[in-house]
Amino acid sequence: MKVLVINCGSSSIKYQLLEMDNETVLAKGLLERIGISGSKLKHKKGSEKYEISKDVANHKEGLNLIISTLKDEELGVIKDTSEISAVGHRVVHGGELFASSVRINERVLKEIEANAFLAPLHNPPNIQGIKATIELLPDAAQVAVFDTAFHQSMDPIAYLYAIPYNYYEKYKVRRYGFHGTSHRYVSARTAALLGKPIEELKIITVHVGNGASIAAVKYGKSVDTSMGFTPLEGLVMGTRSGDIDPAIVPFLQEQEGLSPKEVTEILNKKSGMLGLTRGQYSDMREIEDGAIAGDSICKLAHDIYEYRIAKYIGAYVAAMNGVDAISFTAGVGENSPYLRKNVVNKYLGYLGIELDEKENDCKACEKFISTPDSAVKVLIVPTNEELVIARDTAEIVEKNLNELNLW
Numbered sequence: 001m002k003v004l005v006i007n008c009g010s011s012s013i014k015y016q017l018l019e020m021d022n023e024t025v026l027a028k029g030l031l032e033r034i035g036i037s038g039s040k041l042k043h044k045k046g047s048e049k050y051e052i053s054k055d056v057a058n059h060k061e062g063l064n065l066i067i068s069t070l071k072d073e074e075l076g077v078i079k080d081t082s083e084i085s086a087v088g089h090r091v092v093h094g095g096e097l098f099a100s101s102v103r104i105n106e107r108v109l110k111e112i113e114a115n116a117f118l119a120p121l122h123n124p125p126n127i128q129g130i131k132a133t134i135e136l137l138p139d140a141a142q143v144a145v146f147d148t149a150f151h152q153s154m155d156p157i158a159y160l161y162a163i164p165y166n167y168y169e170k171y172k173v174r175r176y177g178f179h180g181t182s183h184r185y186v187s188a189r190t191a192a193l194l195g196k197p198i199e200e201l202k203i204i205t206v207h208v209g210n211g212a213s214i215a216a217v218k219y220g221k222s223v224d225t226s227m228g229f230t231p232l233e234g235l236v237m238g239t240r241s242g243d244i245d246p247a248i249v250p251f252l253q254e255q256e257g258l259s260p261k262e263v264t265e266i267l268n269k270k271s272g273m274l275g276l277t278r279g280q281y282s283d284m285r286e287i288e289d290g291a292i293a294g295d296s297i298c299k300l301a302h303d304i305y306e307y308r309i310a311k312y313i314g315a316y317v318a319a320m321n322g323v324d325a326i327s328f329t330a331g332v333g334e335n336s337p338y339l340r341k342n343v344v345n346k347y348l349g350y351l352g353i354e355l356d357e358k359e360n361d362c363k364a365c366e367k368f369i370s371t372p373d374s375a376v377k378v379l380i381v382p383t384n385e386e387l388v389i390a391r392d393t394a395e396i397v398e399k400n401l402n403e404l405n406l407w
């Protein structure tokens with residue numbers, strides 16, 4: 001069975017076409033810088049790599065380009081779209097309704113749309129992706145795999161906010177957490193690399209990409225995570241503020257005459273690294289280059305980014321009463337030796353962690369970067385949300401499960 005996986009991130013679409021009979025990737029790629037000038041499609045067919053530079057304004061245009069590339073005589077791997085049996089979509093916000101993956105029908109799509117206001121950067125591109133795919137591949141089964149699902153195991157001590165309880169009852173205002181598919185995969189790989197059952201391990205997974213979150217995974221279950229009611233809470237991100245004093249919101253509304261929607265937009269799209277660099281950069285590569293070259297604005301922004309990660313690691317060591325391993329993943333976590341080195345060497349010595357700088361000098365490798373003597377193991381584990389999505393999708397199609405079996 002061939003499964004196409006679509007992962008519409010806030011600024012990118014990752015895709016993979018997999019043959020699930022042997023879990024091989026037939027083709028995969030990454031369309032980057034959507035809505036920013038200089039969009040580029042990096043497409044891989046087997047070991048052959050291609051690059052297509054073409055400005056892509058939105059996710060729907062991007063998907064069109066990806067599907068035509070998959071069918072292309074030279075770059076493609078299928079003759080006809082009918083070869084694709086199912087499409088697995090990454091969907092960011094599933095609320096409390098979706099604790100596992102589901103087959104998409106009109107009702108499911110409506111529920112996902114109803115959650116869109118909770119994840120304004122994510123559910124809208126996810127929905128665009130689903131709708132465009134249904135149009136382009138009308139005969140394929142469509143499955144949604146939610147970022148929130150893995151974190152449904154959290155206890156109320158981690159997911160309730162200390163605000164009047166009736167807001168939880170009335171509106172389901174609580175911590176949901178995101179990047180769950182990634183935290184689930186990375187924690188499982190970490191246990192496999194340690195050669196121990198996940199049920200015996202305390203693992204902190206540091207997913208730092210354009211969006212960023214940390215999870216405390218105790219004995220295989222997410223017990224806490226830094227993103228909250230929406231993907232805005234927690235770490236400093238590319239354009240998102242992460243944690244701030246909630247009193248700043250009404251203060252800015254009053255001082256600047258802004259509406260709630262405008263403040264939300266500022267916190268989601270104009271803050272984070274972009275805000276700290278005075279609107280110059282949200283891409284970590286540019287900030288890192290600046291910091292290394294001695295640009296004081298980039299250096300301070302990077303220092304703040306590292307510091308917030310370190311504070312959360314400390315919090316989750318406390319939450320789990322210990323930690324066995326810390327794994328870095330996603331765009332920045334996998335590719336930036338500089339980030340990993342600064343977080344570990346500046347802040348984590350007290351845990352008895354020793355970084356092996358030679359091992360750390362590596363991009364997109366799956367490996368240990370702590371020394372053999374390090375009391376807590378530190379790893380790079382490239383995430384594979386696509387494989388998890390493809391497995392869930394194939395399982396739902398093979399077992400002919402529909403949404404009613406699952407929620």
Ligand SMILES: Nc1ncnc2c1ncn2[C@@H]1O[C@H](COP(=O)(O)OP(=O)(O)O)[C@@H](O)[C@H]1O
Binds near residue numbers: 009288363
């Ligand atoms: N070599 C690198 N060094 C530092 N950061 C990198 C590197 N390669 C990619 N990144 C960063 O990774 C981020 C994108 O991560 P990714 O996980 O793909 O994001 P998302 O899924 O949220 O769109 C960008 O900020 C980019 O700058």
Ligand SMILES: CC(=O)OP(=O)(O)O
Binds near residue numbers: 009010147211212
């Ligand atoms: C939930 C989230 O932040 O996703 P992304 O990393 O794709 O922005």
Ligand SMILES: [Mg+2]
Binds near residue numbers: 330
């Ligand atoms: Mg991502």
